[in-house]
Amino acid sequence: MKTNLLFDFSVNKENKTIVIQREFNANLELVWQAWTTAELLDQWWAPKPYHVETKSLHFVEGGMWLYAMVSPENEKLWCKADYGKINQLKLLTWLDAFCDENGKENTDKPRSHWTNIFSEDNGVTTVHITLQHDSLEDIETMIQMGFKEGLTMCMQNLDELLPVLEK
Numbered sequence: 524m525k526t527n528l529l530f531d532f533s534v535n536k537e538n539k540t541i542v543i544q545r546e547f548n549a550n551l552e553l554v555w556q557a558w559t560t561a562e563l564l565d566q567w568w569a570p571k572p573y574h575v576e577t578k579s580l581h582f583v584e585g586g587m588w589l590y591a592m593v594s595p596e597n598e599k600l601w602c603k604a605d606y607g608k609i610n611q612l613k614l615l616t617w618l619d620a621f622c623d624e625n626g627k628e629n630t631d632k633p634r635s636h637w638t639n640i641f642s643e644d645n646g647v648t649t650v651h652i653t654l655q656h657d658s659l660e661d662i663e664t665m666i667q668m669g670f671k672e673g674l675t676m677c678m679q680n681l682d683e684l685l686p687v688l689e690k
Contacts, residue, residue: 524548540662541635541656545649547650573592582609583606584609614639633665
């Protein structure tokens, strides 16, 4: 079991991207399942004390994951992921956006095109994430909204969930 897991987070202003590399102490199949199954996403995708409630998840190319980040006061912030390419256990892309409870995009808020590449080496799975944005301003807005801190907390949630799933 690897104890010093990689978590690299960088912003490339020229390319309007955020690039993240994150390792997990679990096999590829389990990490993939955690990223693609509503019941599992609901357990780790939101930073505590928030939690996620999936309204629908249609995991196919052209499908959508519609979910709410729910505050401790039960306020819901709706988001969606419109799935692009899916290459089982290797690649997953989606367009992430804030929306209403029916999936209608909120064009006043930034959106991100996520490219997630999965690989495994000796039982450690790495997810290489690139978020492409329409503008540098969108990246700055996301950073100000606490994206890095929130994502860090979500990845820690997944770290805690994976050993439970392996049993």
